[in-house]
Amino acid sequence: MPPAPRPPDAARRSERARTAVLEAALALTAERPYPQVTVEAVAARAGVSKATIYRWWPSRGAVVVDALAHRARTGGDHALPDTGELEADLALVLRAIVDELADETWSSLLRALTVETLLDEGLRGQVLETIFAPQLEAFGARFAAARAVGQVGEGVGDLEALELVVAPVFHRWQQGSGPLTHSYADGVAARACRALAPA
Amino acid sequence: MPPAPRPPDAARRSERARTAVLEAALALTAERPYPQVTVEAVAARAGVSKATIYRWWPSRGAVVVDALAHRARTGGDHALPDTGELEADLALVLRAIVDELADETWSSLLRALTVETLLDEGLRGQVLETIFAPQLEAFGARFAAARAVGQVGEGVGDLEALELVVAPVFHRWQQGSGPLTHSYADGVAARACRALAPA
Amino acid sequence: MPPAPRPPDAARRSERARTAVLEAALALTAERPYPQVTVEAVAARAGVSKATIYRWWPSRGAVVVDALAHRARTGGDHALPDTGELEADLALVLRAIVDELADETWSSLLRALTVETLLDEGLRGQVLETIFAPQLEAFGARFAAARAVGQVGEGVGDLEALELVVAPVFHRWQQGSGPLTHSYADGVAARACRALAPA
Amino acid sequence: MPPAPRPPDAARRSERARTAVLEAALALTAERPYPQVTVEAVAARAGVSKATIYRWWPSRGAVVVDALAHRARTGGDHALPDTGELEADLALVLRAIVDELADETWSSLLRALTVETLLDEGLRGQVLETIFAPQLEAFGARFAAARAVGQVGEGVGDLEALELVVAPVFHRWQQGSGPLTHSYADGVAARACRALAPA
DNA sequence: TTGTAAACGAGACGGTACGTCTCGTCTTAAT
DNA sequence: ATTAAGACGAGACGTACCGTCTCGTTTACAA
Numbered sequence: 001m002p003p004a005p006r007p008p009d010a011a012r013r014s015e016r017a018r019t020a021v022l023e024a025a026l027a028l029t030a031e032r033p034y035p036q037v038t039v040e041a042v043a044a045r046a047g048v049s050k051a052t053i054y055r056w057w058p059s060r061g062a063v064v065v066d067a068l069a070h071r072a073r074t075g076g077d078h079a080l081p082d083t084g085e086l087e088a089d090l091a092l093v094l095r096a097i098v099d100e101l102a103d104e105t106w107s108s109l110l111r112a113l114t115v116e117t118l119l120d121e122g123l124r125g126q127v128l129e130t131i132f133a134p135q136l137e138a139f140g141a142r143f144a145a146a147r148a149v150g151q152v153g154e155g156v157g158d159l160e161a162l163e164l165v166v167a168p169v170f171h172r173w174q175q176g177s178g179p180l181t182h183s184y185a186d187g188v189a190a191r192a193c194r195a196l197a198p199a
Numbered sequence: 200m201p202p203a204p205r206p207p208d209a210a211r212r213s214e215r216a217r218t219a220v221l222e223a224a225l226a227l228t229a230e231r232p233y234p235q236v237t238v239e240a241v242a243a244r245a246g247v248s249k250a251t252i253y254r255w256w257p258s259r260g261a262v263v264v265d266a267l268a269h270r271a272r273t274g275g276d277h278a279l280p281d282t283g284e285l286e287a288d289l290a291l292v293l294r295a296i297v298d299e300l301a302d303e304t305w306s307s308l309l310r311a312l313t314v315e316t317l318l319d320e321g322l323r324g325q326v327l328e329t330i331f332a333p334q335l336e337a338f339g340a341r342f343a344a345a346r347a348v349g350q351v352g353e354g355v356g357d358l359e360a361l362e363l364v365v366a367p368v369f370h371r372w373q374q375g376s377g378p379l380t381h382s383y384a385d386g387v388a389a390r391a392c393r394a395l396a397p398a
Numbered sequence: 399m400p401p402a403p404r405p406p407d408a409a410r411r412s413e414r415a416r417t418a419v420l421e422a423a424l425a426l427t428a429e430r431p432y433p434q435v436t437v438e439a440v441a442a443r444a445g446v447s448k449a450t451i452y453r454w455w456p457s458r459g460a461v462v463v464d465a466l467a468h469r470a471r472t473g474g475d476h477a478l479p480d481t482g483e484l485e486a487d488l489a490l491v492l493r494a495i496v497d498e499l500a501d502e503t504w505s506s507l508l509r510a511l512t513v514e515t516l517l518d519e520g521l522r523g524q525v526l527e528t529i530f531a532p533q534l535e536a537f538g539a540r541f542a543a544a545r546a547v548g549q550v551g552e553g554v555g556d557l558e559a560l561e562l563v564v565a566p567v568f569h570r571w572q573q574g575s576g577p578l579t580h581s582y583a584d585g586v587a588a589r590a591c592r593a594l595a596p597a
Numbered sequence: 598m599p600p601a602p603r604p605p606d607a608a609r610r611s612e613r614a615r616t617a618v619l620e621a622a623l624a625l626t627a628e629r630p631y632p633q634v635t636v637e638a639v640a641a642r643a644g645v646s647k648a649t650i651y652r653w654w655p656s657r658g659a660v661v662v663d664a665l666a667h668r669a670r671t672g673g674d675h676a677l678p679d680t681g682e683l684e685a686d687l688a689l690v691l692r693a694i695v696d697e698l699a700d701e702t703w704s705s706l707l708r709a710l711t712v713e714t715l716l717d718e719g720l721r722g723q724v725l726e727t728i729f730a731p732q733l734e735a736f737g738a739r740f741a742a743a744r745a746v747g748q749v750g751e752g753v754g755d756l757e758a759l760e761l762v763v764a765p766v767f768h769r770w771q772q773g774s775g776p777l778t779h780s781y782a783d784g785v786a787a788r789a790c791r792a793l794a795p796a
Numbered sequence: 797t798t799g800t801a802a803a804c805g806a807g808a809c810g811g812t813a814c815g816t817c818t819c820g821t822c823t824t825a826a827t
Numbered sequence: 828a829t830t831a832a833g834a835c836g837a838g839a840c841g842t843a844c845c846g847t848c849t850c851g852t853t854t855a856c857a858a
Contacts, residue, residue: 008802008803009801009802009803011855012801012802012803012854012855012856013803014803014804014854017803017804017805033318034317034318035318038843038844038845039844039845039846040843040844040845041844043805047805048804048805049804049805049806049807050805050806050807050845050846050847051803051804051805051806051846051847051848052803052804052805054846054847055803055804111317111318114313114317114373115314115317115318117373117374118233118310118313118314118317118373119232119233119234119310119314124374124375125375127374128374128375128376132374132376136376156386156390159376159377160367160386160387160390163366163367163370163371163376164363164367164390164394166370167362167366167367167369167370167371168359168362168363168366170366170370171362171365171366171369171370172362172366174313174316174317175316175323175326175327175331176323176324176327177327177331177335177358177362178358187355187359188359191355191359191363191394191395192394194393194394194396195363195390195391195393195394196390197393207833207834208832208833208834210824210825211823211824211825211832211833211834211835212834213823213834213835216834216835216836237812237813237814238813238814238815239812239813239814240813242836246836247835247836248835248836248837248838249814249815249816249837249838250815250816250817250834250835250836250837250838251834251835251836253815253816254834254835259814406838406839407837407838407839410818410819410837410838410839411839412839412840415839415840415841431716432715432716433716436807436808436809437808437809437810438807438808438809439808441841445841446840446841447840447841447842447843448809448810448811448841448842449810449811449812449839449840449841449842450839450840450841452810452811453839453840509715509716512711512715512771513712513715513716515771515772516631516708516711516712516715516771517630517631517632517708517712522772522773523773525772526772526773526774530772530774534774554784554788557774557775558765558784558785558788561764561765561768561769561774562761562765562788562792564768565760565764565765565767565768565769566757566760566761566764568764568768569760569763569764569767569768570760570764572711572714572715573714573721573724573725573729574721574722574725575725575729575733575756575760576756585753585757586757589753589757589761589792589793590792592791592792592794593761593788593789593791593792594788595791611798611799614799635848635849635850636849636850636851637848637849637850645799645800646799646800646801646802647800647801647802647850647851647852648799648800648801648851648852648853649798649799649800651850651851651852652798652799656851657850
C-alpha cells in the first residue's frame, strides 16, 4: 500500500485561492461550452496553480458542483410564497424557474451540473444533499401548509409532490421538447394541483 | 474558402464497419465509465480505424446517439397496451421503464445519451426526432383512445400528458432522490390520471 | 504485467520530425543554460509534439546525445594530420580542440553531453561508442604510424596514449583551473610526446 | 526596488540544522540517482524545513558542493608521501585515487559534484578554491621536492604536472573508456614521470 | 525572532485522447 | 474481366489537457 498521501491542512487553506477558483469555475462555465471548461483554464482564470485545485478538489466536476453549491448556500432563502392559494403560489415559482432556465448563463450552469452528476455517482449525492434537499424542504413546508387547509391530500409525500410540480418543467428543458413559457408553467401548476387535491 | 472536403460516398460504405462501430459503442458504453468510452477505444473494439469513424460521424456523441437510435429503431414497436383502463396501462408502462432504469446496462446508455444531448444542441434535436418523437406518438395514440372514452379531458395536449406521466420517473432516476419501485410507478400513474381526468 | 506498449514503427517515422528535434535540441543547448533545455522547449522549437519526442527517445539526455552523435557522424572525417612529426601534428589537433572549447556554443554542447553521461550509465556507453570510439580510432591510426617511424614506443596502448594527449586539456576545461591557449596546447603535446617516446 | 530581503543573521544560525543538511545531502547523494536528490528529499532526511535550506543555500548544487567541501576540509591533510622516488609516490597516490573511484559511494558524490560544476559557473569556482586548490598545493609541494633532487625539470609548472598525473585517470573514469586498475595507475605514474623528467 | 510546517504560483513532467493526415490494401461498381 | 475510384486498416503526427511533481517563496504557527 502506498504511504497514504496526508490530506491537506484545511486550517492553512488560502481563502483567496478557494474563492478565486469557485468564481472562475462559475464564470467559465457560464461563458463557454462545457468541454472547454478545463481545470487548466479554471486555474489560469483564477490565477491559481493546477496543484492548488487538485489539492482541494478531486476533479473538475467537484469544483463545479462546489461552486454551484456555494452559490446556492449564499443565495438566500428558498422559502416558497404562501398566499393561501397553492396553485397560484406554485405557478409563481414555476414561472420563476422557467425564467431562470431561459437565461443562458443559468442554463449553462445547470447543464454542467447535470453532466457532472451523470458522470459521477458521488457528485450526484453531493448535489442531492446540498442543493436538492433544501429545495425539497422548502416545498415540503409549503405542501404541509396546503395540507392543513385541505388543498393537498394526505396520501402524497413531499418528494412525490415536488416531482409532480417540477419534473415536467426540467424534463421539457432538458429534452427541448416544447416551449418553456409562463402559460406552460401555469398549466403545470394547475395539473399538479388537480393531482394533489384530496380525493 | 477551403476546397470543401468532398463528402464520403455512402454507396461504397462498408456495412461491416458501420455495424461494428455501433455495437462497439454500445458495448463500451454499457461496460465502463463514460469518460473511458473514447473514439480510440471504440475504434479498437470495433476493429476499425479512427479515420473510418470520423469519416461517418462528427463526434463520439454522434456515434453513441446513432447507436441508441439504431437500437430504438430496430427494437420493435412502441405501442402502449390498451386494456381500456388508462391508469392500469400507464402503470404497466412505468413499471417497465422502472425496470429498465434499474438495469445498469440500460442505465449507463441512458446516462451517456443524456450527457451528449446536454453537451451538443444538435444531438439533442436528433434524439428528439429519432427517439423521443416515436414515443410521444405512441403515448399520443393511447391518450387519444383515453380521451375517446372520457378518461382524459380535452384541455391537455399529448406532450403535456406524456410529461406528466414520465417526467417524475426520469427526474427521480436522474437525481437519485428516491427509490424506483413498482409501487412508485403505480403512484405516478395514479396521480397522472387524476391530473388528466376531465373536469 | 502491463500489455507491453508496442514499439513505434520505424519505417513510418517522419524524417522531418526527427531532424527538427535534433536540430532544436542542439540550438537550445547552445543558447541557454542546460536546465532550461526541457523536452517541452525542444518540442516547441522543433514544431513537434512532445508525444513525438517521447515516442522515439526515452529522455532529454537521449535526444541530446543523439543530436551530438548525429552531428559527429555527419561532421566529416576525424583523421589526424600526418606530417611525419607526431608532436607537431598533435599540437595542431590540440590547438583545434582548444579553439573549439573556447567557443561558447561548442562548450555548452559538451557540458550538456557530459552532464547526461554522468547521470545516465546507458548514455555514457552510447557516447563511448558513437563519439569516443571513432576518435580513438583516428588517434590510434596516427599513433601506429608514429610507432612505425620510432616516435612512439611499443609499450603504450592507443587508449593510454590518447588519454595522455587529450585528458589534460579536457580536465583543465572542466575544472577551469587554467587558461586554454595555443601555447598550452603546444606544451601538452610536447609532454605527451616525451612520455610516449621509445625508451 | 523591492525591500531587499535582509540576509539571515549568520550568528543565530542553527549549527544543528546546518550539519544535518550537509550530512543528509551526502547520504542521499551516495545512495540514490542524483536527480532524486531533491531539496525536498534532503530537507526531509535532515529533519529540516525547505525554507531553512533555501535561507542558507541558493540551490541544491550549493548544498552538495558545500557538503563535499566540508568533508574535504575536515578530511585531514592532503600531503603526498615523499620516499624520495617521485614515480613510486605518484603511483601510490594514483592507486588510492583509483580505489576511491571504484567505491560507488565516492563515485556518486564525485559525479554529483561534477554535474553541478558543469551547470553552475559559480560553483565551479567554489570547487576550485575549496577542493582543487588544496590538492594542487599538496602536489606542488611534492613536485618542488622532486625538482630539488632533479627528478622533475624546471620547465613544467605545478598545474601542468598535476594534470599530467591525474587527468588521464579522471578522464577514464568519466568516459568509462577503460579499466581503472592499480597497474593502470602505475602506468600513468610512469608516463607522467617520463614527461616530467629533466631534458 | 528563528525554525518548522505546509500551502502556494509556476511550470515541466510523462502520458492519453483528440482529430487529421498519409500510406498501402482491398472493395466495389462502372466500364 | 478490368480498371479506377475510393473506403478501409494502420498508425504517426500536432494539439490540448490530464494529474503529478519539484521548485523556490510565502505565510502562520511554535518554541
